Amino acid sequence: MENAFSDRITDVPKSFIREILKVTIDKSIISFAGGLPNREFFPVRGLQKAAHDVFEEAGHEILQYTNSEGYPELRQFIADRYRQKDGLDIPVEDILITTGSQQGLDLLGKIFLNKGDDLIIEEPGYLGAIQAFSLYRPRFSPVPVHEGGMDTTALAGVLRERQPKLLYTVTNFQNPSGISYTNENRHAVADLMQGRTCLIIQDDPYGDLRFTGYRKISFKQLLPDNTVLLGSFSKTVAPALRLGWLVAPRPIMEKIVVAKQAADLHTDYLAQRILHRFLLDNDLDTHIASIIRQYGQQKEAMINAIKTYFPANVQCTNPEGGMFLWVTLPEGASSMQLFEMAIAKKVAFVPGTPFYVDRKDSNTLRLNFSCSDESTIVEGIKRLGDSINQLVDN
Amino acid sequence: MENAFSDRITDVPKSFIREILKVTIDKSIISFAGGLPNREFFPVRGLQKAAHDVFEEAGHEILQYTNSEGYPELRQFIADRYRQKDGLDIPVEDILITTGSQQGLDLLGKIFLNKGDDLIIEEPGYLGAIQAFSLYRPRFSPVPVHEGGMDTTALAGVLRERQPKLLYTVTNFQNPSGISYTNENRHAVADLMQGRTCLIIQDDPYGDLRFTGYRKISFKQLLPDNTVLLGSFSKTVAPALRLGWLVAPRPIMEKIVVAKQAADLHTDYLAQRILHRFLLDNDLDTHIASIIRQYGQQKEAMINAIKTYFPANVQCTNPEGGMFLWVTLPEGASSMQLFEMAIAKKVAFVPGTPFYVDRKDSNTLRLNFSCSDESTIVEGIKRLGDSINQLVDN
Known part of the structure; x- marks a missing residue:
């Protein structure tokens, strides 16, 4: 059926992130690659009760x-x-x-x-x-x-x-x-x-x-x-x-x-x-407040660890909320190459490339801070800092 | 924004059935128009328990x-x-x-x-x-x-x-x-x-x-x-x-x-x-058996009522299953016109027209038998038979 597909689907590449997330199934890897909310905050009991009640x-x-x-x-x-x-x-x-x-x-x-x-x-x-x-x-x-x-x-x-x-x-x-x-x-x-x-x-x-x-x-x-x-x-x-x-x-x-x-x-x-x-x-804002408190602390931990462990010529954003921050390596550095080096040190992220419509490589990367606790964040950023130093020294 | 829409959406007409179903919101109308399964058979307790259990x-x-x-x-x-x-x-x-x-x-x-x-x-x-x-x-x-x-x-x-x-x-x-x-x-x-x-x-x-x-x-x-x-x-x-x-x-x-x-x-x-x-x-086949029993009886009731109340030159299919049967009026009769007459007698169906890609009217119609009990079916088919006689005599 290969030649029967529509032009629109033939043009779309396979999901890059999907491929990356496969690598991070290894539990020993510290992953900043995902885009998931932290499951600790899912209101399991509240939704269970709501389900029971609407059936009634x-x-x-x-x-x-x-x-x-x-x-x-x-x-x-x-x-x-x-x-x-x-x-x-x-x-x-x-x-x-x-x-x-x-x-x-x-x-x-x-x-x-x-x-x-x-x-x-x-x-x-x-x-x-x-x-x-x-x-x-x-x-x-x-x-x-x-x-x-x-x-x-x-x-x-x-x-x-x-x-x-x-x-x-x-x-x-x-x-x-x-x-x-x-x-x-x-x-x-x-x-x-x-x-x-x-x-x-x-x-x-x-x-x-x-x-x-x-x-x-x-x-x-x-x-x-x-x-x-x-x-x-x-x-x-x-x-x-x-x-x-x-x-x-x-x-x-x-x-x-x-x-x-x-x-x-x-x-x-x-x-x-x-x-x-x-x-x-349930009060949604009370629930959200508890999420914000933890995500905010995790973001601070990541920003502080980046200041400590990344070379001074690496930049990062400092978000007022959300789940991600963005790192810019020195001009010409390859985040795809960094990804390979980081995986060897058992830390993962998403290289910036798939977030552009027209690039094969980039000096940028996305880090997720919603799904790792503070000590894991510090350890992961330390390893990533080592990888960046290794990349930039090369 | 009118002229900004894509060609593909501009070509698609508004749902005809949607418009028809609006007419049938009137509870005094016997409706064979819907395409819904009979809600009596929804396994409410079984799904409620399943929801509870998966949350646990x-x-x-x-x-x-x-x-x-x-x-x-x-x-x-x-x-x-x-x-x-x-x-x-x-x-x-x-x-x-x-x-x-x-x-x-x-x-x-x-x-x-x-x-x-x-x-x-x-x-x-x-x-x-x-x-x-x-x-x-x-x-x-x-x-x-x-x-x-x-x-x-x-x-x-x-x-x-x-x-x-x-x-x-x-x-x-x-x-x-x-x-x-x-x-x-x-x-x-x-x-x-x-x-x-x-x-x-x-x-x-x-x-x-x-x-x-x-x-x-x-x-x-x-x-x-x-x-x-x-x-x-x-x-x-x-x-x-x-x-x-x-x-x-x-x-x-x-x-x-x-x-x-x-x-x-x-x-x-x-x-x-x-x-x-x-x-x-739960055993799905046991559950399905109870649905089949009732739908089958309702279909029989509809077929028998059609034999009794519809003119002899009206044809209908006799399905071995499912939720619908199909009526063909004499050549040249309009099911759109019949719809107007039937609504006046408080019975509804879907005219055949929207099931063709290229017709403005047709002599066919769809009847649903899954959602009405046998006595309602007999009454509705009787009224519809009256409407057909009225249409064909005209």
Whole structure:
């Protein structure tokens, strides 16, 4: 069947991270490679009780087919939270429950992208978005991000030369880099986007996991008609349930619902009801506070260990939240080569390469700090520092 | 944003059934329009206990991200069942858990169809498949099906003129028509497909719901390298969990996994674990036997009522299983017009039109018999008979 495949799938490479994670199955390896939330914080008892209770209350109903948009009361919870956290007034009809926020990316690609359409992606950018959009064969326009947000000079340059349909952003504690957009940067980006037909996709899986600083303005406030929000319960409750959401203006939502029906009819309704019950009976912010406390300490431990063990000419970001930080080696150093050396010392990370749409190697790497305790972090960074010294000395 | 949408979504009409189902929300209407399994048979207690038990046994594990292919032991259960029921020896690696079998259709469209590629679809055919495939903009070649299976003369004609990439079939108790392919018909179809690069998609959501007759041979036995199987727990356990599966030869599975990752990373793992626990602790065939008994009686009631109340020149199929039967009015009669008249008498069905890829009206209609008790069925068919007499007399 080899020659029968569609052009879109033939173009997509096998997941690089998948291959890397295979290496890290070895339990003796200290892995900063994963992108997982820390399982210690999964509310096992709370979800178990919620499951029991929804079966008691509505056993037959929660097992039947339901509407494609998702459980109205769960969508109401999400709307209430936007009001409370961001001062946004979002009607329930503008919210759709997705099978993880990953599905939101696929649906948006599906309803917007013709082959060759221009799409702005952050550089470095979220790998899952690159993969999802790649299937619709856009032309990627990468725009660099750094501490403080998107490079607006580069963005202005792209907007002068191209007519992008979509601008994909992870404005808080970005995956992979950990950077956040300042309010000034958000305003500057919005000013450049004003009056265009380009849609801003603001993907915010980590926004609630803020250790320091204050909550920033949403593009939905700045450009309400041209912004789609993606959100997720994967990092605040649990990822296995695959519960995310998408907020879109009415004309876009109509098309999204058609694509959603064709994709999976609706997202697991039992899971929606269990989660909603859990959210009624437990305070999400109290739960999140305990996650933040530990992730924040682990991030500090990693930053401090990097200061101690990495050569002075290696840079790293200092995220205000989330799960990742980003390391930049001296110009010309290969993070792919470093990966081989680090594995020999039994420490793993993800080389920066797959987070760019157009590179074969890079001097950057992503480190995850959510899944290792502080002493493991110190030991892992020490080993990684040794590997970097070895690489740079060569 | 109107002009910014992709060509593929602009081409897809709004769901017709969705609009019809809105009419039937009125509780005083007897509805044969839905496509739902009967909620009385949802194993509420069994799934509640399974949920409790998996949280006890593996609470943290079942809430974490997992692999895209799905829970190996659930896939093993599916493999064992194929061995037991069909004598098929399918390796676990060839099975992927999908977010409902609907997702299987989307993934197959995604990895196979370029715009304009030829695709054979049954006429009438499953609406969800027409919708899912439409997004990839194929050229549909409808081939009629009738009692006994696919029209092989018409199939041979299409194969002479076109180079289809996919042949989509629902071989048992088809949605919408209720027809099944005989063994002879399966062999005849397979003979025509032999030696071609065209892939047969055998979608079998209803196969286990057989009231009479015997299990038929699978295309997977006839053309193993060119057959993809889709299956679902929606009609045998419960649809809300959105748990289906896809069986594909290795080279196809590799591409499917890439598309699956991009679509939703993986299917709800909590749901997979709950279902697997339920299947370990309960005998699925015993459960299915109780469903079959009732659906079979309801189908008989509907067939008998049709004989009593419909004019003699109206035909209907007599399914050996499943949830639907198919009515053909005299030539030239409009099922859309009948729908309006029937709603006035407070009985609903789905006109045949949306099950064809190219018609604005038809003299056919789909009746669901899984969700109404026998006395309701008799009353509803009586009213529908009145409406048909009224229509035909006009």
